[in-house]
Amino acid sequence: MRNAQPETLTLDRLPTPVGTALVVTDEDGVLRAFNWTDYEPRMLAWIGRHYPKARLAEGRSPLRPAFEAYFAGDARALDRAPWKASGTAFQLKVWEALCTIPAGETLSYRGLAERIGRPSAVRAVGLANGANPVAVVVPCHRVIGTNGSLTGYGGGLPRKKWLLSHEGASFREQLAA
DSSP: OOOSOOSEEEEEEEEETTEEEEEEEOTTSOEEEEEEGGGHHHHHHHHHHHSTTOEEEEOOOTTHHHHHHHHHTOTTTTTTOOBOOOOOHHHHHHHHHHTTSOTTOOEEHHHHHHHTTOTTOHHHHHHHHHTOSBBTTBOGGGEEOTTSEEOOOTTOHHHHHHHHHHHTOOOEEEEOO
16 A cells, blocks of 8 residues: 555545435545535545545446445444544554444443543543544544433444344433533
């Protein structure tokens, strides 16, 4: 895999049960960004900041079959999907730790902070979790409140609830404000 910035990014629009997903991959088929069409302007601005020289072209992502399998019911279909994210060393550490939460399980923000060896950095972990540009593959939706409630998800709490239910995870039904 190349270390250089990608020259071309492919944007695939994937229909899902919870809205149209935006899947952005590089020339090597590595996921570089994921979001939902209702957040497209924000994602495009993020891509412009992190990959300013890359040309964005609409097309079919090589990861489409894995995403289709995931949304069709195979909760582990994205476990081996390659991703690369632009972020700080701390953010990357948090995002890598997110990948250790198996489908069907959840972890609290405090638990995630402890998992990376920074038990007092709960707030910073929450901010890093929220800055995750490759959601679903890096499963930030699997992080919930200490009391089991749903808290913070960039794609909206109803989507977070759907994703966790889809994966068979336990959580408190009440959506936190």
